[in-house]
Amino acid sequence: MTLPYAFEKQVALVAVRRACALTSSVFNRLVKNETLTKGDKSPVTVGDYSAQAVVNTILGRAFPADPIVGEEDAAEMRQESNSELKNRIIALANEALTAPLGPGETSDLGLGPGQERTPEELMDAIDRGGDQGGRTGRRWTLDPIDGTKGFLRGGQYAVCLALIVDGKVVLGLIGCPNLPVKSDEPNGRKGCIFVVVKGQGAEQVTLSGDRSVPLTIPPVVPGTLNFLESVEAAHADLAFNNRISELLNITRAPARMDSQAKYGCLARGDGGVYLRMPTGTGYREKIWDHASGSLLVEECGGIITDSRGKSLDFGLGRSLGENYGFIAAGKDVHGQVLAAVQQALAEIGRK
Numbered sequence: 595m596t597l598p599y600a601f602e603k604q605v606a607l608v609a610v611r612r613a614c615a616l617t618s619s620v621f622n623r624l625v626k627n628e629t630l631t632k633g634d635k636s637p638v639t640v641g642d643y644s645a646q647a648v649v650n651t652i653l654g655r656a657f658p659a660d661p662i663v664g665e666e667d668a669a670e671m672r673q674e675s676n677s678e679l680k681n682r683i684i685a686l687a688n689e690a691l692t693a694p695l696g697p698g699e700t701s702d703l704g705l706g707p708g709q710e711r712t713p714e715e716l717m718d719a720i721d722r723g724g725d726q727g728g729r730t731g732r733r734w735t736l737d738p739i740d741g742t743k744g745f746l747r748g749g750q751y752a753v754c755l756a757l758i759v760d761g762k763v764v765l766g767l768i769g770c771p772n773l774p775v776k777s778d779e780p781n782g783r784k785g786c787i788f789v790v791v792k793g794q795g796a797e798q799v800t801l802s803g804d805r806s807v808p809l810t811i812p813p814v815v816p817g818t819l820n821f822l823e824s825v826e827a828a829h830a831d832l833a834f835n836n837r838i839s840e841l842l843n844i845t846r847a848p849a850r851m852d853s854q855a856k857y858g859c860l861a862r863g864d865g866g867v868y869l870r871m872p873t874g875t876g877y878r879e880k881i882w883d884h885a886s887g888s889l890l891v892e893e894c895g896g897i898i899t900d901s902r903g904k905s906l907d908f909g910l911g912r913s914l915g916e917n918y919g920f921i922a923a924g925k926d927v928h929g930q931v932l933a934a935v936q937q938a939l940a941e942i943g944r945k
């Protein structure tokens with residue numbers, strides 16, 4: 595008997611691997627060497643759209659009936675004024691789709707030499723990501739490059755893909771091309787994918803697919819708790835995290851990194867708690883930014899809630915509804931962080 599979601603997992607891995615190879619190559623060709631002027635966002639634009647085109651093309655072939663909630667849409671790229679960017683996106687997407695078959699890839703996935711798609715097919719693939727989400731049914735959610743800021747600075751970013759059934763995440767992948775495979779070898783080999791299936795646990799596999807390690811969040815050694823948090827002050831209230839550090843006598847510096855790589859690090863014990871509190875602008879968090887990570891934390895024995903202690907709801911649409919922040923941690927520390935967060939909110943008259 596095959597396990598539930600075995601085929602979905604295989605296809606999602608293929609899609610995330612190819613998208614990671616594509617985004618790495620975009621970085622190496624367009625950002626690293628560069629001819630670009632500082633502040634030019636075109637590499638991330640090209641990377642975002644072409645990665646979404648590739649993942650959605652692969653999903654569309656394997657699961658033609660499944661809707662996709664993707665971060666990007668092709669409206670801008672269909673404009674005549676963007677034809678140069680569009681041509682680059684099409685060339686890159688086709689390069690990724692026609693690369694020779696790798697591990698777990700079979701010819702019926704529509705990949706490999708000779709499998710070029712037309713520009714129109716690729717624009718339509720990007721627009722397959724326009725699903726509005728919802729309470730019932732089965733749908734994928736995709737963030738082709740999560741942590742765009744990290745991508746541009748050569749830091750952490752992630753290709754994130756999850757499958758949601760009736761508002762619950764059942765499969766999640768976080769592909770991190772720049773994350774060291776071993777946390778104790780920061781200058782060693784890089785590139786890992788966190789893969790989780792509901793009820794089946796989680797693993798970290800290498801981008802090349804030659805190594806798989808099962809994951810569980812280790813208990814925090816007393817006195818060594820630290821935060822995982824965003825680099826971008828616009829994305830999370832970092833001063834609030836400082837207040838929680840005081841309340842919990844945390845002395846270790848936070849680990850700051852972009853993207854859902856934070857959830858991957860939490861899952862393998864590189865940081866004790868991921869705290870992300872809203873900045874007060876009314877921004878609503880998006881399902882593609884947390885779907886894979888939330889299941890990863892839970893399957894690794896941890897807890898993820900908002901600041902009221904409630905679980906996240908992936909059935910509300912493209913966003914997660916009103917933003918009460920996120921607290922993700924192992925079972926041994928989640929309760930004390932939640933209590934400290936509620937105390938700190940009460941001090942400033944917030945709920």
Ligand SMILES: Nc1ncnc2c1ncn2[C@@H]1O[C@H](COP(=O)(O)O)[C@@H](OP(=O)(O)O)[C@H]1O
Pocket residue numbers: 665737739740741742743824825826828829830851852853854873875877879880883
């Ligand atoms: N005001 C805000 N509050 C919280 N998250 C925000 C935000 N503005 C943008 N984001 C989201 O934060 C994500 C990055 O998170 P992090 O800070 O953990 O790296 C972005 O994903 P993208 O980079 O895919 O656009 C974006 O969706």
Ligand SMILES: [Mg+2]
Pocket residue numbers: 737739740741882883
């Ligand atoms: Mg994102």
Ligand SMILES: [Mg+2]
Pocket residue numbers: 665737738739740741742
């Ligand atoms: Mg993104």
Ligand SMILES: [Mg+2]
Pocket residue numbers: 665742
């Ligand atoms: Mg974005």
